[in-house]
Structures are given as structure tokens and as C-alpha cells.
Amino acid sequence: MLYISTLFNYTRKYFFFSIVLSLFVSCDSSEVDVQESESSDTKSSAIIISTKQFENSKMVLAKVSSHAFHQSIKTYGVFDVPPENKASVSAYFGGYVKELSLLEGQKVEKGELLFTLENPEYIEIQQEFLEVKGQLDYLKSDYERQKNLAEDNITSQKVYLKAEAEYKTSLVRFESMKKKLALMNLNPNTLTAKNIKSEIVLTSPLSGYITSVHATRGMYLNPDNIALTIINPDHMHLELNIFEKDLPKIKVNQKIRFKLQNDSHKEFDAYVYLVGKFIDQEKRSAAIHGHLSDELDAKYFTPGMYIEADIFSEVDTLMAIEQSAIIKVETSNYVLVKMELKGDKILFEKREVLVGQSRDGFTEIRNTDDFSLNDEILIEGAFNMIGE
Numbered sequence: 001m002l003y004i005s006t007l008f009n010y011t012r013k014y015f016f017f018s019i020v021l022s023l024f025v026s027c028d029s030s031e032v033d034v035q036e037s038e039s040s041d042t043k044s045s046a047i048i049i050s051t052k053q054f055e056n057s058k059m060v061l062a063k064v065s066s067h068a069f070h071q072s073i074k075t076y077g078v079f080d081v082p083p084e085n086k087a088s089v090s091a092y093f094g095g096y097v098k099e100l101s102l103l104e105g106q107k108v109e110k111g112e113l114l115f116t117l118e119n120p121e122y123i124e125i126q127q128e129f130l131e132v133k134g135q136l137d138y139l140k141s142d143y144e145r146q147k148n149l150a151e152d153n154i155t156s157q158k159v160y161l162k163a164e165a166e167y168k169t170s171l172v173r174f175e176s177m178k179k180k181l182a183l184m185n186l187n188p189n190t191l192t193a194k195n196i197k198s199e200i201v202l203t204s205p206l207s208g209y210i211t212s213v214h215a216t217r218g219m220y221l222n223p224d225n226i227a228l229t230i231i232n233p234d235h236m237h238l239e240l241n242i243f244e245k246d247l248p249k250i251k252v253n254q255k256i257r258f259k260l261q262n263d264s265h266k267e268f269d270a271y272v273y274l275v276g277k278f279i280d281q282e283k284r285s286a287a288i289h290g291h292l293s294d295e296l297d298a299k300y301f302t303p304g305m306y307i308e309a310d311i312f313s314e315v316d317t318l319m320a321i322e323q324s325a326i327i328k329v330e331t332s333n334y335v336l337v338k339m340e341l342k343g344d345k346i347l348f349e350k351r352e353v354l355v356g357q358s359r360d361g362f363t364e365i366r367n368t369d370d371f372s373l374n375d376e377i378l379i380e381g382a383f384n385m386i387g388e
Contacts, residue, residue: 067318145163
């Protein structure tokens, strides 16, 4: 009985479209004149247009296709840069800020002067270095002389050891003072009594942009105070967080599609570069490190920007049609399926479609038994025809 019923329905539908086509095959209208006739099947109807109408209205057909739909995991995060692209600038030696004219957002180059510090203690450090340097030549000469005398048994071992200790102690002080001067950005090789300074300069450790300025002119800057921060936006990346239940689904190189929180219309692509192995005990989440698919997109972003992202995990290949083909009428969705071309007439069937997920301009067809991969669907021009 099921076979007879199915055969009857098919015969009835074929007979209906044959009658409709024969009624309009003799029509010769050059204007857009949509002819629609309802069948006994309330889910479909026939629409006939001429090939001239099709061409003049610039209608477009496309076949039903198999499309990849990714299962996605929604997540949130921010833009960040690698640790080596960040710098907090402070002074190794405390001092009063004398010259500072930096603003947030200002670009600086590596080695560029940032600000100047002044302190009388700087003079004392340079003075001590020069004094040690002056004594060192004498102590070295005396040490070598006493060593030769001791080898010839002319002087006592005690005198020789004392000369050696004084020389080596001064040598240690000399080398340590050189290191101090280097940290003060002073060249120990060119320092003389005539060019002792009460000021030191602090330079940028990297090229980038000033992100914060905490120091002000005239304030005393301690070694543990951060004067300013610099960030180099090169190699900007995504720092995302996912719940631990989703962690097994995440793999390196999976696609990430994200958008800025304040601009939900434009989307960008990235990919998973690293998957965190540590679970935050409070948030029960893990960190995902993502890289931009196109490094040129970095110009649109700033470290700290909040982003919303989807990480595409598993892939399902499903029957789908282009979204532009679907026309919603009240609570139902329809498409126009090309049924037959006879002479200069094209017969379309208005067919209901049950839609599923959408991605990249395609929508899943859930009632797959009503469609085949050979079906040609009207993807441009269907709105006016179904809406009439």
C-alpha cells in the first residue's frame, strides 16, 4: 500500500506540472509576468517565466551542494603581544626626573632617549670609579714587583701576599664600578675628571609605542618605580580562554574566526597556535594562543582589545544551498527549484525548505529527502517571484 501511495503522489505531481506547463507554453510575454498555480500539495506550487524574463531580470541558478559545516566553540579573549615585546622602564639608580616630555601613544625607537634623571650620588659613583682606577695601576705595579722579589727570596711572603690582596681587591672594585656606570648609561672608557656628570639618561629598550607614563618632572623615581611602559605591536596574537570541558576538542592549526566586541559586522581569521596545558582552578578554563591568518590585519588591532571568537573543531559535510536562495514567507522558508525548460518557458517549483545551521553564505537543508544534488535553485531573483 505504501508503494501505491508514493507512486500515486509522484504521478499526481508530474501530471500537475505537465498540465501547468502546457497551459503556458503558448504564452509569449516579454515582460516579467510570473504565473503561479497551486497544486494539491500545499507545500509546493508552479511558477513559469520566459527565458527573456530570466535574462532581463539577471536571475542566477546554482545547484544544491555538499558544504562543510564546522562545529564551533564560542570563546572570548583579548589581543596581546609576546613578553619580549613588552617593557616596563625604571631606573637602576634613584633620581629626580629632570627631562620628560612623553605622551601615551607616542612612538619610540630602540635606544632613543626617554627621560633624564639627576642625583648628586651619581657624582660620587663616578668619583669612586676614577679613584679606584687611579690606584689600580700603582697596586698592580707593586704587586708584580713584590711577586718578583718573593720569587728571589728578597722580600717576605707576607709582604707579597698583602700586595696581591690589595691589588685584587681594587681590581674587583674597579670591575664592579664599571658595571655600575654601564647601568647608568655612562661609558667608563671615556670617563675623566673633566666630564663627571650629575645626570643620567634612560633610553628605550625596544621600538614600539608608549602605553602608559607614570613619572612626572620633578618627582623622585625609586628603582622599584615604573616610569613608563612600552609595547611593540609586532607579532600580535590572540589570547583566548575556553572551558575545560571543551579542551579535548581543540587542536593546533584549527581555524578561528573572531570579531571585535565594538564592531560585530567585520570578521577576521586566525588559527590555533598553542593549546594551554594548565587549568585555571577558579575559572575552570584553559588558555588558547592564536595567530592571525593574515599578519596585515594587525593594523586594525591594539593590545588589550576585547574579542569574541569561534574555534572551529569537528567538520560535518551536509546538503546545503546558498542563503540568498531562501525566501521566508510568514513562518515557512521556500526556494525555487528549476523543473523543466520547454521552448522559451522555464518551469519552477516553489518548494518548502527546512533550514539548519548557516555558515559562509550557505544554509543546511534539513529535509534532504525533498532535494537532490542535481537540483538547480534560483539564487538571484527568487524574492520577487515568491513574494507575488
